[in-house]
Amino acid sequence: MTINEIQEDIIEEFAGFEDWMDKYAYxxxxxxxxxxxDEKYQTESNLIKGCQSKVWFNASLENGVVKLEADSDAIxxxxxxxxxxxxxxxxxxxxIMNADLKFIDxxxxxxxxxxxxxxxxxxxxxxxxxxxxAFNHVSK
Amino acid sequence: xxIDINKIRKDFPILEExxxxxxxxxxxxxxxxxxxxxxxxxxxxxxxxYNSNIHRGVHYLSNKSTDGNENARVIVxxxxxxxxxxxxxxxxxATESVNLVANxxxxxxxxxxxxxxxxxxxxHSNIVPWQLICERKKATLKVLPFNDHGELMIEKLDDxxxxxxxxxxxxxxxxxxxxxxxxxxxxxxxxxxxxxxxIDAAQSVxxxxxxxxxxxxxxxxxxxxxxxxxxxxxxxxGKEELLxxxxxxxxxxxxxxxxxxxxxxxxxxxxxFEAGTPNYIDAIGLGAAIEYVESIGIENIxxxxxxxxxxxxxKLLSIDGLRIYGTAKEKTSVxxxxxxxxxxxxxxxxxxxxxxAVRTGTHCTEPVMQHFGIDGTVRASFSFxxxxxxxxxxxxxxxxxxxxxxxx
Numbered sequence: 001m002t003i004n005e006i007q008e009d010i011i012e013e014f015a016g017f018e019d020w021m022d023k024y025a026y027x028x029x030x031x032x033x034x035x036x037x038d039e040k041y042q043t044e045s046n047l048i049k050g051c052q053s054k055v056w057f058n059a060s061l062e063n064g065v066v067k068l069e070a071d072s073d074a075i076x077x078x079x080x081x082x083x084x085x086x087x088x089x090x091x092x093x094x095x096i097m098n099a100d101l102k103f104i105d106x107x108x109x110x111x112x113x114x115x116x117x118x119x120x121x122x123x124x125x126x127x128x129x130x131x132x133x134a135f136n137h138v139s140k
Numbered sequence: 141x142x143i144d145i146n147k148i149r150k151d152f153p154i155l156e157e158x159x160x161x162x163x164x165x166x167x168x169x170x171x172x173x174x175x176x177x178x179x180x181x182x183x184x185x186x187x188x189x190y191n192s193n194i195h196r197g198v199h200y201l202s203n204k205s206t207d208g209n210e211n212a213r214v215i216v217x218x219x220x221x222x223x224x225x226x227x228x229x230x231x232x233x234a235t236e237s238v239n240l241v242a243n244x245x246x247x248x249x250x251x252x253x254x255x256x257x258x259x260x261x262x263x264h265s266n267i268v269p270w271q272l273i274c275e276r277k278k279a280t281l282k283v284l285p286f287n288d289h290g291e292l293m294i295e296k297l298d299d300x301x302x303x304x305x306x307x308x309x310x311x312x313x314x315x316x317x318x319x320x321x322x323x324x325x326x327x328x329x330x331x332x333x334x335x336x337x338x339i340d341a342a343q344s345v346x347x348x349x350x351x352x353x354x355x356x357x358x359x360x361x362x363x364x365x366x367x368x369x370x371x372x373x374x375x376x377x378g379k380e381e382l383l384x385x386x387x388x389x390x391x392x393x394x395x396x397x398x399x400x401x402x403x404x405x406x407x408x409x410x411x412x413f414e415a416g417t418p419n420y421i422d423a424i425g426l427g428a429a430i431e432y433v434e435s436i437g438i439e440n441i442x443x444x445x446x447x448x449x450x451x452x453x454x455k456l457l458s459i460d461g462l463r464i465y466g467t468a469k470e471k472t473s474v475x476x477x478x479x480x481x482x483x484x485x486x487x488x489x490x491x492x493x494x495x496x497a498v499r500t501g502t503h504c505t506e507p508v509m510q511h512f513g514i515d516g517t518v519r520a521s522f523s524f525x526x527x528x529x530x531x532x533x534x535x536x537x538x539x540x541x542x543x544x545x546x547x548x
Contacts, residue, residue, distance in 0.1 A: 020160065020493045025544055028486075052501050052516070053485040073515070074483035075545075076490075112489075119485060 003095055006087045007103040014107035023108070027079030034082040037071035048120040048127070053077045055120030059131040065090045066135055070124065077119050080104070080112055084121075088128050093139055096132030101125060143436065143444045148525050151176040151432075155525060162495030165530045170315050170343060170474050170521035171499055172365045175429070179369060182428035186421050194420045195394060195411075209420040212427030213410070219430045220360065221351040222377055226409040229383070230423050233374035234342040235265040237361035238309070240376055240413060241338055244386040245359075246273035249336075250306050257300055257308040257335075259284040259292055260511060263315050264504045266340045270309060284310070286511065290317035290466040297329050307336040307358075312344035316503035316519065317466025318449075318474030320344070327357055336382070342366055346523075347445060347472045349438050352377050364422065369429030373422035376413070383409050390415040441524045445473040448522045452531045459538055465517050473522040476503075479538065482545050484518045490541045491518075496534055 001009075017023040037046070037056045048055040053074035060067045068089045072078040087103065088096055104113050113121050149155050152174045157164045166174060186208060192201035194209050210225070217225040231237045250256065256270045260283050267281075274281045282300055286292050292310070301308075308330050312323050323339050330337045338359040341350060346367040352360055359382070364373035378386075388395055388406050392415035397405040406412045433441065452475055456462055461480035478484060488500035499519040502509045509516055520534060 021540075021544065024490060024493065028544060053483060054515070074485040076483075076486045 003087055003091055003099045007101075010083060010086070010103045011106045024076065027076050029079070030082040031072070031075035031077070031079035034070070034078055034085070036078070037069050041069065042071065048123040052119040055081060055124050057081075057124050057127060059128070059135075061093070061135045061138065064139060065092055066096055066131060068128065072120065074119065077112070077121060080109060080121055081124060084124065084128065088132075093132045093135035096128060097136050099129075099132075143440055143524055145525070145527060148436065149527075151178065152525050153177065159495040159497070160493055165494075165496040165526075165533050167520040167522060167526065167530070167534060168497045168499050169523040169526075170366070170503075170519065172371070173346065173368045173523055174525070175370070176368055176432050178432045179425050179428045183370065183421055183425045186424055191421065193417055205420055208424040208427075209418065212420075212423040215427040215430050216375055216377075219350075219434070220345070220375075220377055221353050223353055224380055227377055227380050227383065229376040229378065229410045229413045230418055231361075231374045231376050231413075232372055232419065233363040233365070234340060234361045235269075235363075235374075237359075237374055237376035238266055238338070238340065239269045240389050241307075241309075241359050241361075241378070242269035242273045244389045244413075245307065245336070245382070246277060248386050250274075250277045250279050252278040253304055254279040255282055255302060255305045256280070257282045257284055257297075257305060259310045259321075260286050260507050261290070261292060261314045261317065261319060261321070262309070262311055262505070262507070263340065263342070264506070265342075266309050266311060266338075267507070279306075280304075283507075284308075286319070286508075288512075289468050290314065290319045290508075291468045292319070292321050292326075294322055294325060294329075297326065301330065301333050301335055303333075305333070305335045307338060309338040309340065311340040311342070312350075313341075313347065313472050313474075314466065314505070314508070315343045315474070316476055316505040316508050316517070317468065318471040318476070318521075319466055319468040320348075320470040320472055323357070324355060327355055331356065343472065343474075346433065347438075347442050349442075358382055364426040364429065367426075367429055368432060369426035370422040373419050373426045375426075380409065383413070388412050388415070392416040394418065436524065444524050445522055448526060448528065448531065449473040449475070451528050452520065452522065452534070455531060455535045456538070459535070459542070461542070462538070465512055465514070474519060475521075476517040476519045478514065478517055479542060482541065484516045486545075487518045487538070487541055490544065491534070491537050494533070494537045494540070496537050498534075 041058045042056045046056045056071040058069045068085045070081040154174050190204040192205045194206040213225045213228050216228045327337045336358040339357050341360050341362040345362045360377040365371040395415040397407050465476040484500040501516040
């Protein structure tokens with residue numbers, strides 16, 4: 001599936017929730033189910049430190065696609081990280097580089113990605129994009 | 141007199157707002173307080189009718205603005221019982237006040253090898269300015285620790301002070317734990333050894349009666365926005381003789397007496413420390429805020445907030461897995477807590493969905509969090525416009541969040 005197809009899927013899923021509790025319960029579920037990051041990757045260099053929550057993030061290039069892993073100490077943040085991984089994992093660097101990230105806004109979670117809400121997610125999105133650019137450069 | 145809560149709530153229009161479709165429950169008062177109509181009306185009145193730069197013009201409006209600003213200074217003077225109105229310096233807030241003292245007092249009185257003492261309970265604003273001056277002067281910053289209840293270990297203070305100690309900077313009330321510190325005792329111990337004391341009253345002027353002469357404190361700082369006044373205005377109180385000995389910190393208009401390229405002489409107090417066009421409208425707003433607080437009575441406010449604190453503490457402690465950080469005997473209406481297995485960010489986000497505004501994170505007191513070995517807390521802080529019903533909403537909200545996490 002393309003990045004946009006996955007985003008459309010997510011938007012459709014979230015449209016089915018009747019109220020905020022369902023939506024957040026789903027995020028909690030996603031956060032709980034995300035296998036997270038092996039402890040050996042929970043290093044200082046993989047840590048995006050916000051004053052609200054921490055995000056650990058690891059990216060690698062395998063067979064021409066980007067592999068992403070993430071973890072957070074806050075479950076809602078981890079749930080959103082799980083959605084970001086669903087969108088960008090196994091995509092090519094070029095597609096990641098050119099992607100238009102729109103689902104967060106559309107499913108009403110924009111507040112978690114405000115630059116002043118230092119929960120690590122904004123930095124995570126930036127890093128995904130930067131890995132896209134870097135890996136794109138490497139793979140050429 | 142008791143608090144007429146319905147009447148008071150009508151003074152704060154924001155309390156009628158709906159957040160995510162639910163009535164606002166505002167429990168972030170330790171970060172900033174809401175503003176009563178009386179304050180906002182005063183700002184509007186001055187902007188619409190009397191605005192003009194102060195101390196300079198000969199015209200009617202300039203005089204009117206100047207009078208408003210100086211009247212606000214007298215209101216602050218009386219509120220904290222300063223001996224002179226020129227001991228009240230207007231700043232942008234408590235942070236700037238601390239920076240002013242750290243830089244100006246530090247420049248004059250702190251030298252290489254000297255010591256400054258702060259407490260482990262301080263807000264970063266009462267740590268970093270001292271670190272900066274200590275670095276510059278090659279002085280040492282020492283720390284008075286607190287115990288696991290969040291109470292300062294005042295018995296250690298005497299040993300901490302040496303003949304190189306120049307100043308002790310501590311807060312009256314901790315912003316993250318709510319502890320009321322024994323500042324009278326601290327001042328006595330310090331003065332017995334000729335050490336000056338700065339009290340950060342940012343979290344206390346809105347709850348407790350402060351009398352700077354009775355306390356015999358050297359410097360006291362607070363912010364307007366935490367006492368129902370505008371943002372961007374704050375106060376530095378300093379003893380006249382100390383302020384007179386201290387050099388200006390910022391240069392500009394208003395603070396000078398005569399300027400030539402060879403030498404500039406400085407204005408007298410308080411203007412020596414108020415460079416540039418002062419924030420006179422917000423100073424006037426602060427005056428209105430203090431008058432509002434006084435119309436309700438600080439003792440009445442304190443008594444009612446203590447009632448809220450007791451009610452909320454009991455209620456919250458009945459929740460399984462909830463731990464309160466900061467269990468000092470003397471506390472103000474601040475409750476910092478965590479629920480086992482639930483991150484403070486998750487708790488804060490979910491409470492927000494229910495219209496409940498709490499603070500999450502380190503509250504600008506990372507050393508306090510480090511003491512407890514945690515990354516942050518959820519902080520609910522109450523004001524006299526809050527109600528027990530709102531505390532019930534918080535209680536039910538927390539239970540709801542616990543339930544969401546239990547069925548995950």
